[in-house]
Amino acid sequence: MADDASRKHVAVCGGGLVGALNACYMAKRGFTVELFEMRSDIRTQEVVRGRSINLALSVRGREALKGVGLEDKIIEKGIPMYARLIHDKDGTRRPIPYGKGKQNIMSVDRRLLNEVLLDAAEKYPNVKTYFNHKVVKCNFDTGEIVFLHDGREVKRTVDLIIGTDGAYSSIRLQMMKQPSVRFNYQQEYIPHGYMELNIPPSDDDQFAMEINYLHIWPRNEFMMIALPNLDKSYTTTIFMPFDMFESIHTEEDLMQFFTDTFPDSIPLLGEDNLKKAFFAIKALPMVTVKCYPYHVGSKVVILGDAAHAMVPFYGQGMNCGFEDCIVFSEMLDEYNNDFAKALPAYTEYRNPDAKAMCDLAMYNYVEMRASVNSYLFLLRKYFDNL
Numbered sequence: 001m002a003d004d005a006s007r008k009h010v011a012v013c014g015g016g017l018v019g020a021l022n023a024c025y026m027a028k029r030g031f032t033v034e035l036f037e038m039r040s041d042i043r044t045q046e047v048v049r050g051r052s053i054n055l056a057l058s059v060r061g062r063e064a065l066k067g068v069g070l071e072d073k074i075i076e077k078g079i080p081m082y083a084r085l086i087h088d089k090d091g092t093r094r095p096i097p098y099g100k101g102k103q104n105i106m107s108v109d110r111r112l113l114n115e116v117l118l119d120a121a122e123k124y125p126n127v128k129t130y131f132n133h134k135v136v137k138c139n140f141d142t143g144e145i146v147f148l149h150d151g152r153e154v155k156r157t158v159d160l161i162i163g164t165d166g167a168y169s170s171i172r173l174q175m176m177k178q179p180s181v182r183f184n185y186q187q188e189y190i191p192h193g194y195m196e197l198n199i200p201p202s203d204d205d206q207f208a209m210e211i212n213y214l215h216i217w218p219r220n221e222f223m224m225i226a227l228p229n230l231d232k233s234y235t236t237t238i239f240m241p242f243d244m245f246e247s248i249h250t251e252e253d254l255m256q257f258f259t260d261t262f263p264d265s266i267p268l269l270g271e272d273n274l275k276k277a278f279f280a281i282k283a284l285p286m287v288t289v290k291c292y293p294y295h296v297g298s299k300v301v302i303l304g305d306a307a308h309a310m311v312p313f314y315g316q317g318m319n320c321g322f323e324d325c326i327v328f329s330e331m332l333d334e335y336n337n338d339f340a341k342a343l344p345a346y347t348e349y350r351n352p353d354a355k356a357m358c359d360l361a362m363y364n365y366v367e368m369r370a371s372v373n374s375y376l377f378l379l380r381k382y383f384d385n386l
């Protein structure tokens with residue numbers, strides 16, 4: 001039997017993009033929400049380490065933001081990208097539109113987005129946030145969670161544990177260890193890594209390239225992309241097999257590689273800037289995670305990357321995680337907040353779609369670096385856009 005929403009106590013574990021948004025969704029339902037995040041509060045940090053600096057926000061993600069009244073706030077701080085702008089080796093640039101007319105995806109700053117979402121969650125009187133709280137153990141029968149905070153254990157017992165703790169989810173790990181759940185799990189690292197560089201504003205403080213595009217340097221086996229930022233810089237990401245990254249040992253190797261493959265980007269990145277940045281950081285891996293089910297009994301459910309991490313080439317990891325928040329909330333509507341019914345229904349409904357997104361992302365892994373170069377691809381785009 002479902003009971004009064006305000007008596008439902010939920011713990012959202014992981015205060016990244018999906019956790020912070022989901023806390024808003026759960027608070028809007030009237031639940032008592034506690035949000036626990038392992039890191040310290042990003043709003044108080046000067047430098048936030050982690051993944052991509054900016055992300056492409058699409059319709060799927062915008063709908064989810066709209067559901068809690070945040071779409072406009074984010075959009076006003078985003079930069080629309082109406083097309084990909086392909087950079088050929090000879091310096092030619094050609095656009096491939098994303099859709100018709102003004103259809104676009106938005107370049108948004110990851111940190112800013114997370115900050116807005118955390119602020120929004122905290123505005124609900126029924127939400128409390130806790131930082132430096134790392135989930136270490138859960139009991140899926142009783143709803144007890146154990147966190148590590150300042151070297152000591154902190155415990156909570158709640159009606160529902162929501163795992164939004166990312167691709168390396170500790171909640172998912174504990175689901176896997178319960179034989180009775182018969183949890184299926186698959187993970188795949190691709191041979192490519194990614195490294196983020198930066199194209200600064202021009203000397204006269206303008207964007208150094210065309211603004212409203214997602215710039216792509218497709219080179220079949222590898223590629224580079226650049227998304228615009230509000231400060232007029234571009235976050236520029238190289239995706240390349242790890243062994244290629246590792247074959248670049250010296251500044252000479254690096255400049256030779258850029259001269260051969262991305263020559264027009266050298267003056268934009270700046271030779272010194274490029275040399276410094278490239279050797280200061282390491283390429284990072286990318287993983288796909290598929291699993292089933294997304295819940296255990298009536299006490300735990302996983303959303304976002306914890307349930308379906310995907311490679312970034314379809315630009316849908318966050319968007320899909322945001323959409324999870326809508327779908328999960330709709331399931332709670334349908335089953336009148338009865339977790340015992342809503343959780344299995346959520347798994348059954350969401351799992352095939354999320355797996356399909358993981359597959360599409362993998363498919364786009366090839367398309368982005370190679371097929372955007374192909375004649376057939378251009379023909380297809382041409383007819384799509386008629």
Ligand code: FAD
Pocket residue numbers: 013014015016017018019036037038039051052054055056057133134135136164165166167168169170194303304305306310312315316317318319320321
């Ligand atoms: P995360 O963002 O990983 O957040 C998880 C949170 O949980 C973190 O804050 C972490 O500190 C916390 N946590 C972890 N373990 C614990 C614990 N034990 N206890 C408590 N807290 C914990 N997606 C798009 O839609 N568009 C894009 O353009 C795009 N570009 C990308 C580019 C790159 C290079 C990469 C790598 C990814 C990209 N993505 C993109 C994917 C996107 O980053 C993820 O899908 C998104 O961040 C998932 O959000 P999340 O909240 O589920 O997980």
